[in-house]
Amino acid sequence: DTEVTQTPKHLVMGMTNKKSLKCEQHMGHRAMYWYKQKAKKPPELMFVYSYEKLSINESVPSRFSPECPNSSLLNLHLHALQPEDSALYLCASSQAPGTEAYNEQFFGPGTRLTVL
Amino acid sequence: AQKVTQAQTEISVVEKEDVTLDCVYETRDTTYYLFWYKQPPSGELVFLIRRNSFDEQNEISGRYSWNFQKSTSSFNFTITASQVVDSAVYFCALSEVEAAGNKLTFGGGTRVLVKP
Numbered sequence: 001d002t003e004v005t006q007t008p009k010h011l012v013m014g015m016t017n018k019k020s021l022k023c024e025q026h027m028g029h030r031a032m033y034w035y036k037q038k039a040k041k042p043p044e045l046m047f048v049y050s051y052e053k054l055s056i057n058e059s060v061p062s063r064f065s066p067e068c069p070n071s072s073l074l075n076l077h078l079h080a081l082q083p084e085d086s087a088l089y090l091c092a093s094s095q096a097p098g099t100e101a102y103n104e105q106f107f108g109p110g111t112r113l114t115v116l
Numbered sequence: 117a118q119k120v121t122q123a124q125t126e127i128s129v130v131e132k133e134d135v136t137l138d139c140v141y142e143t144r145d146t147t148y149y150l151f152w153y154k155q156p157p158s159g160e161l162v163f164l165i166r167r168n169s170f171d172e173q174n175e176i177s178g179r180y181s182w183n184f185q186k187s188t189s190s191f192n193f194t195i196t197a198s199q200v201v202d203s204a205v206y207f208c209a210l211s212e213v214e215a216a217g218n219k220l221t222f223g224g225g226t227r228v229l230v231k232p
Contacts, residue, residue, distance in 0.1 A: 031218060042207055042222035043161070055217040088159055094218060103149040103211040103218055107161035 004108035006091050012114045015081060021111045023074040023091030030096040032074040033105060034066060037088040049074060050097050081115045088112050118143045120210050122223035129198050130231050137193045137226045139208030145169075149211040150184065150191045151220070156204040164206075167191065198230045 004025045013019050023032065031050050035043035048056035049068040063085075065077040074091055092105040119142040129135050141150065152164040165175065167184050175182050179196045195202050208223040 040225075042225050043220075044222075045219055048217035048219070050217050056219065090159075090161065092161075097218070104151075104163065104166050105218070105220060106163065107153075109158065109160040112159070 004091055004093055004106050006089075006108040006111050008111060009109070010112050010114075012116065013078065013081065014116050015083070017081075018077070018079045020078065021076040021089055021091075021113075023076075023093075023108055024072055025093040025106070025108075026072055027093065027106070028071075029093035029106075030071060031094045032068060033092040033094075034074070034076055035090040035092065035107075037090055037110070039087075043090055047076075078113075081113075083115050086113055086115045118145075118210050118212050118221045120208050120221055120223035122208055122226050124226045125224065126227040126229065128229045128231065131200060132197050135195050135198050135202075135228060135230075137195075137206050137208075137228070139191045139193065139223055141189050141191065141208070141210045141223075143210060143212070145212065151209040151211065152182065152191075152193050153207045153209060153222075154204045155207065155225070161207070164193075195228070198228075200230050200232055203228060203230045 007022045033048050034046040036046050037043040045058050046060045047066045052068045063080045067075040088110045090110045091108040094105045121140045123138055127135055148169045150167045154162040154164055165182055172184050172186055181194045183192045205225045205227045207225045209220045212219045
């Protein structure tokens, strides 16, 4: 299995809703990432998990809350979002830190989020 | 701080023409990795190539070729005999491996439109 899966594909939510995005990989990778991509812009890193521990938070607002319950799963919990948070949310994974292939990130298809 | 510049925002060609995408990067690291990703309309980022800073050999993979020139900090990508399926946004990216984790810095992307 050489892919990263993300659910749901599309999500529409109101500003008072609580929802979660899910990412899964079965490649034995030990680093996982969340990126946010606005229309016609490049992806921007949000969070990095290494060995299930949060290692990088790129000053993301607290209404985004990541969680890595095990080495295969990565969640992004959403609460009280704003319309400007509407974007494509991409998950990625890579080999364990310290390996040559650590730099190579494999991306999922993304969740297209619309906040009303 | 790292920076990746893709000066061409959009390129339009007719099928079977060659197209070259430019990428210029800035980094203070002596060891770094460069990448090209393809993003079709479906949204998924597809990995195309990884090159480390010590390997300046050019690479060819089918209709794709890459020219890495460390002296000019450039990592250009050529599609030979373009096809309609090549229509996508292409991102050049630079990897910075920090103690805290692996961060990818993307260029702004070049949209390639191949017309039949």
